[in-house]
Amino acid sequence: MQSLGVSGNRKVMQSGTCEAFQSLSHQRNDEEAVVDRGGTRSILKTHFEKEDLEGHRTLFIGVHVPLGGRKSHRRHRHRGHKHRKRDRERDSGLEDGRESPSFDTPSQRVQFILGTEDDDEEHIPHDLFTELDEICWREGEDAEWRETARWLKFEEDVEDGGERWSKPYVATLSLHSLFELRSCILNGTVLLDMHANTLEEIADMVLDQQVSSGQLNEDVRHRVHEALMKQHHHQNQKKLTNRLPIVRSFADIGKKQSEPNSMDKNAGQAVSPQSAPACVENKNDVSRENSTVDFSKVDLHFMKKIPPGAEASNILVGELEFLDRTVVAFVRLSPAVLLQGLAEVPIPSRFLFILLGPLGKGQQYHEIGRSIATLMTDEVFHDVAYKAKDRNDLVSGIDEFLDQVTVLPPGEWDPSIRIEPPKNVPSQEKRKTPAVPNGTAAHGEAEPHGGHSGPELQRTGRIFGGLILDIKRKAPYFWSDFRDAFSLQCLASFLFLYCACMSPVITFGGLLGEATEGRISAIESLFGASMTGIAYSLFGGQPLTILGSTGPVLVFEKILFKFCKEYELSYLSLRASIGLWTATLCIILVATDASSLVCYITRFTEEAFASLICIIFIYEALEKLFELSEAYPINMHNDLELLTQYSCSCVEPHNPSNDTLKEWSESNISASDIIWENLTVSECKSLHGEYVGRACGHEHPYVPDVLFWSVILFFSTVTMSATLKQFKTSRYFPTKVRSIVSDFAVFLTILCMVLIDYATGIPSPKLQVPSVFKPTRDDRGWFVTPVGPNPWWTVIAAIIPALLCTILIFMDQQITAVIINRKEHKLKVYFNINFNVNYYDLTDIN
Structure with missing residues (x-):
């Protein structure tokens, strides 16, 4: 028993x-x-x-x-x-x-x-780094263990030729190798909580147990021991011989307070596993090997990826010609020991799996080694390996893993295809907790309402209850936001957010200026965005949200201006009334916790709304390009033989409009006193003259190459920005450089295109921004009354478009906040959705 x-x-x-x-x-x-x-x-x-x-x-x-x-x-x-x-x-x-x-x-x-x-x-699970070494025999050379694969989260293999590592990928295992691994654990040697300080002690205990159980002949014991003691060659040793050494704490690899020790850069040969350790006492009074390490053999870049407190799991497999049966052992050390030269990185080793067998089954041994290594990266089996009391626990862990695996038919899938690691790994908590009866809510079940849930989306049942709770959640982080801004890492974010804010503001400002005939243009949009953006960043609930005009808002402004123009109403006054009503309606939404309805927004709605904004951007860009074809048309009737006869001159308009006559009268201008032939293009346009001649267009003289140059700039900007955005996945430059170029793809593209356009000198159309701080039109000031020249009842009637505007703004900004708050963005600070809406109320008045 x-x-x-x-x-x-x-x-x-x-x-x-x-x-x-x-x-x-x-x-x-x-x-x-x-x-x-x-x-x-x-x-x-x-x-x-x-x-x-x-x-x-x-x-x-x-x-x-x-x-x-x-x-x-x-x-x-x-x-x-x-x-x-x-x-x-x-x-x-x-x-x-x-x-x-x-x-x-x-x-x-x-x-x-x-x-x-x-x-x-010692039985508390740690993060594991797993390494697979295979013994290599070459004629005329001493045998050695060579690293062939490693696992941190996903598998990485040494590529053919042994020059570099493959990209991490999801390991695909043979079902037969998993069953063979189960048989190895079931019938092999299992040593749990072994006390050892060197690889030699581990080998002695394993082989003694093999001999005593009759699994290994005494006459080959010494030769197997010699094979286990062979030197280990790691993939990174070719590249790191000239690296400067940096000493790091091995007992806890992630600690920041490591004390640097100066070491000789050319400190001899690689330390062999047999070398005598310099033992130190840990907190449990257990001897642990902590010898001096030659850091010229260590991949310091890869060490940064290893989590703090990680331990190593070493898999040793290979063929030995003198064996007639397999030697299998699973060892768990207690405590974990730093075994010099065994692992690629100097971290304590916790597990060892040894599989040595006769010749002819090398690929089979390799697949079994991959199987146990993949199992050690599995979240559930990883914990079982730490807490197992006997071999039956390990076998149960393998059986539970087999219950979860999916088998692919051999004729319907190419095993050489490597599966990319998923962006989001599903949680394995359901495998760790008991099943619950039908009709009972399972622990850790999927979040309702499309995955949007949290305290900020819960109804409080009190007036402004959600807003009050949002303020309480934000208060602890308020001052830390200012302190974090002084971090150097934030500099790239500052520049990126500046470009992300300025580009759409100026772009939509120009579009609004054309749509509203200059009543709201670039300077008004820039001033409004700067004031509301600064205040929102200081007091908003989700500062990463960028305030500004979007495609749906632009469509709303166009419809409103067209309506005002048809019924001869003041656009700005009616818009001020709509803004006041919109603010009032948003305050009502905040008071009634209506923001909790955001939890019903599905991923489909988010993607549809984001697609709508993109489509509006693309449509506006193409529409602007077609407008250029009318303003700067192509001269389809060119005749180079008559090139010397081409001319364009300004003449008095034949039938001036009443507005033109009124403007001349107010300016005391007489058409007969003007020498029209001597006027410049801008003077002719300001006096409403007409252009005549074969070199004239509809509204001004032909300007060569403007349309074609604009088309070139258009497609060059799109192509270059898309290329730079994908630069992160290219093979050029270090990873950090590629990431920076990818993050600033749009900014770099705009900068390059502007410089090229400036260098060519072609008079392509530019966005007109006033050089002085004043409204675009001279017939109005900065402040607009809600009534103005409009009838009094328009203030009350404005509630109808204000209702539509409220729905638009609520959906626009809240969906944006929900997208930012997705789990894949890993935000650790507050998400105060009621506070956001309350602030939108105040900015709507602006």
Whole structure:
């Protein structure tokens, strides 16, 4: 009979003879590993209650797992009286009469294993770096272990030729190799919580166990030991011989307070695993190897990717000609030990998997090594490996993994195709927790309403309750926002946000100026965006949201101006009334917690709205290009023989309009006194003259190449910006340079095109921005009354378009905030959606 202890305490108070339970721990000599000799015994099947599984974290439970009969006790090197006491405790478990709970499925056993809370820190899971080494034999050269693959999150292989690493990809495994791995764990040597300081000690303990169990002949033991002690060659050693050494703490790789030690750059050869370690005492008084490391052999760039506190898992596989059977061992060290030269990076090793076998099955051994390495990166099996008490726990972890895998038919998929890592890895919490009955809400289930949920989207049932809670959530971060702004990392964001804000403001300002005949143009848009943007960044709930005109707002402004022009109403006065009503309606939305409706916005709505904005941008750009073809037409009737006869002159208009006559009269201008032939183009245009001649267009003389040059600039801007945006995935320059170029793709494109346009000297149309701070039109000031020349009832009627404008602004800005708040953006600060709407109210008045 075996006894499995699952509680942190060593004993449980006995209450009565019939209910005596003893929680047994894996007590052992500090110099001896726990050897699991169980071979092919299967996991027993006994029913248990869900409450027992869910509550076993806090209960003291002694679980006795019968193995089909009384097993003769094997003598160990323990003290005799303690050993006999343990026998009596086991016998009391037999006489107890209680049924020992086991599990119907591997998932249930895994969930039970992961539910145990060990006080021992050595069983707390850490991040793992896994390395696969294969032994290489070459004629005339000594054998060595060569690194062929590694896993941090995904698999990376040494490419053909051994010159560089592949891109990380999702590992695809053979189902047969997984079953072979299961057989290896089931029948091989499993040593848990081994105390060792060097690779030589580990090899001795593994081989001693192999010999004692009859799995390895004594006459080849020494040769296998020599093979395990061969030098390890890592892929990065070719590139890093000239790197300057930097010393880092190995016990905790992520600590920032490492003390640098000066080391000789050319400090000899690579340190072999057999070298004597310089032992230090850790906090648990356990010896740990921490020898001096030659950092010219270390890939410092890759070390930055390893999480703090990570440990190593080493996989050693290969063929040995003198073996007639496989040598398999799974070792878990306690504590983790820094084994010099074994892993690519100098971090403590926790797990070792050794698979050596006869010749002819090298590819099979390689696939088994990939299988165990991939399992160690699996979130669930990774935790099982740390908390396993015996080999049955490891087998259950493999079986649970097999329950989750998907098999692809061999004739319908090319195994050589590498699967790119997903952007978002699904959570594995459901695999760690027990299943719940139908109709019960599962723990960690998908968020409702399209994934938008949180305290900021909950209805409070109080007037302005959501706004008050938003202010409370924002207050703790208010001053930190100012402190964080002084970080150098924010400089790139400043420049990017400046371009992101200025470009659409000036662009839409010019479009609004054309749509409203200069009543709202670039200077008004720039002034409004600067004032509202600064205030919103200081007090808004989501400062990453950029305020400004968008495509739907531009369409609304065009419709409103057209309506005012048809009914001879003052556009600015009516717009002021609409702004006041819009602010009032938005305040009502904030007071009633209407922002909670955002949780019903689906991903489809977000994408549709974002697509609408893009389509409006594209449409406006193409429309502007077609307008240029009318303003700067192509002279289709050119005749080079008559080139000397081409001319364009200004003449008095034949039928001047009443507005033109009124303007002449107010300016005391007489058409007969003007020498029209001597006027410049701008003077002729200001006096409403007409152009005549074969070199004249509709409104001004032909300007060669303007249209074609504008088309070239148009498509060059699109092509260059798209190319620079994809520059991040190119092969040129370091990763950091590619990222910077990609982030500033639009800004760099605009800058280059403006400089090229300026250098050519072609008079392409430019956006006219006033050089002085004043309204675009001289017939109005900065302040506009809501009534103005309009009838009084227009103030009340403005509530109808204000309702439409409120819906538009609410949808526009809130969907933008929801897109920013997506989980993939990993925002760690507040998201105050009610506060956003409240601020939009005030900016609408502007």
